[in-house]
Amino acid sequence: MKKISLIVGLLVAMPAAWAQGEDTYADFKAMMDRSFKTTGIASKHRIxxxxxxxxxxxxKLPSKKEMARIEAEQMKTIRYPADGKYLGDWKEGEKIAVNGRGLxxxxKTPYNNGGGCYNCHQMSHHEISYGTIGPSLLEYGKLRGNGEEVVKYTxxxxYNAKAFNACSHMPRNGDAEILTEKQIKDLMAFLLDPASPVNKK
Ligand code: HEC
Known part of the structure; x- marks a missing residue:
C-alpha cells in the first residue's frame, strides 16, 4: 500500500515540478542576485x-539564421590594433598563454590576467600539459603562414571568438576586457612568429 501511494505521489508531483521549471530558474536567478555582490574588480555583471x-x-541551439545574426553582432565588437601592428613579443605571449590566473x-588591476589558452589548446612543442576543448594550435603559424587574412582572422x-561561432566555448578575451591589446599582440606573435616554440621544435 505504501509503495502505491508513493508512486501516485510521484505521478502527481513530477508534472507539477516540470511546470514550475521557469519559476525555479527565476528563483535561482534571484538567489544568485542576493548572494553575490561586486567586490574589487569582480563586478556583479559577470553572473x-x-x-x-x-x-x-x-x-536547443539557436537556428542557423539566429547564429549568423549573433555572429554579425559580435563581429562589430572587434577592435583591431590602432597602430596596424598585430605581432608583439612571442616570449611574453607564451607567459600569457600558460597563465590561467586573474580576474x-x-x-588590484583588471589588466594582469592570464589567457588560460592551455586550458583548451595544445600550442607549443615543449608543453606537455594542455586541455582539448579547443583544437590543437601546434605549428599554427607554420601551417597557415602570416598572410593578412590569417593575421586578421586570428x-x-x-578578441571575440563568438564572431566566428556564436556558441563558441572560447572566452571573449578582448570584448570582455580579459586581455589588453598588448597582450593580444604578444599572443599573436606566440602563434605566428616563425621563431616561437609553437612553430619551431
Ligand atoms: C574554454 C576553452 C578555450 C580557451 C580558454 C581558449 N580557447 Fe581558443 N578555441 C576554443 C575552441 C572550442 C575553438 C574552436 C572554434 C570555436 O568553437 O570557437 C577555439 C579556436 C581558437 C582559434 C582558431 C583555431 C582555428 O583553427 O581556426 C585560435 C587561434 C584560438 N582558439 C586561440 C586561443 C588563444 C590564443 C587562447 C588564449 C588567450 C584561447 N584560444 C583560449 C576554446 C578555447
Whole structure:
C-alpha cells in the first residue's frame, strides 16, 4: 500500500515540478542576485547571462539564421590594433598563454590576467600539459603562414571568438576586457612568429 501511494505521489508531483521549471530558474536567478555582490574588480555583471549566451545555453541551439545574426553582432565588437601592428613579443605571449590566473576580487588591476589558452589548446612543442576543448594550435603559424587574412582572422578569434561561432566555448578575451591589446599582440606573435616554440621544435 505504501509503495502505491508513493508512486501516485510521484505521478502527481513530477508534472507539477516540470511546470514550475521557469519559476525555479527565476528563483535561482534571484538567489544568485542576493548572494553575490561586486567586490574589487569582480563586478556583479559577470553572473548575468547576455542574451546570446542565454540562447546558446538553452536545450536547443539557436537556428542557423539566429547564429549568423549573433555572429554579425559580435563581429562589430572587434577592435583591431590602432597602430596596424598585430605581432608583439612571442616570449611574453607564451607567459600569457600558460597563465590561467586573474580576474579575482583580490586583483588590484583588471589588466594582469592570464589567457588560460592551455586550458583548451595544445600550442607549443615543449608543453606537455594542455586541455582539448579547443583544437590543437601546434605549428599554427607554420601551417597557415602570416598572410593578412590569417593575421586578421586570428586577431578576431582571440578578441571575440563568438564572431566566428556564436556558441563558441572560447572566452571573449578582448570584448570582455580579459586581455589588453598588448597582450593580444604578444599572443599573436606566440602563434605566428616563425621563431616561437609553437612553430619551431
Ligand atoms: C574554454 C576553452 C578555450 C580557451 C580558454 C581558449 N580557447 Fe581558443 N578555441 C576554443 C575552441 C572550442 C575553438 C574552436 C572554434 C570555436 O568553437 O570557437 C577555439 C579556436 C581558437 C582559434 C582558431 C583555431 C582555428 O583553427 O581556426 C585560435 C587561434 C584560438 N582558439 C586561440 C586561443 C588563444 C590564443 C587562447 C588564449 C588567450 C584561447 N584560444 C583560449 C576554446 C578555447
Amino acid at each position: 548575468y547571462q547576455l542574451d546570446f549566451q542565454k540562447a546558446c545555453s538553452s536545450e 579575482t576580487w583580490t586583483d 586577431w578576431g578569434k582571440i
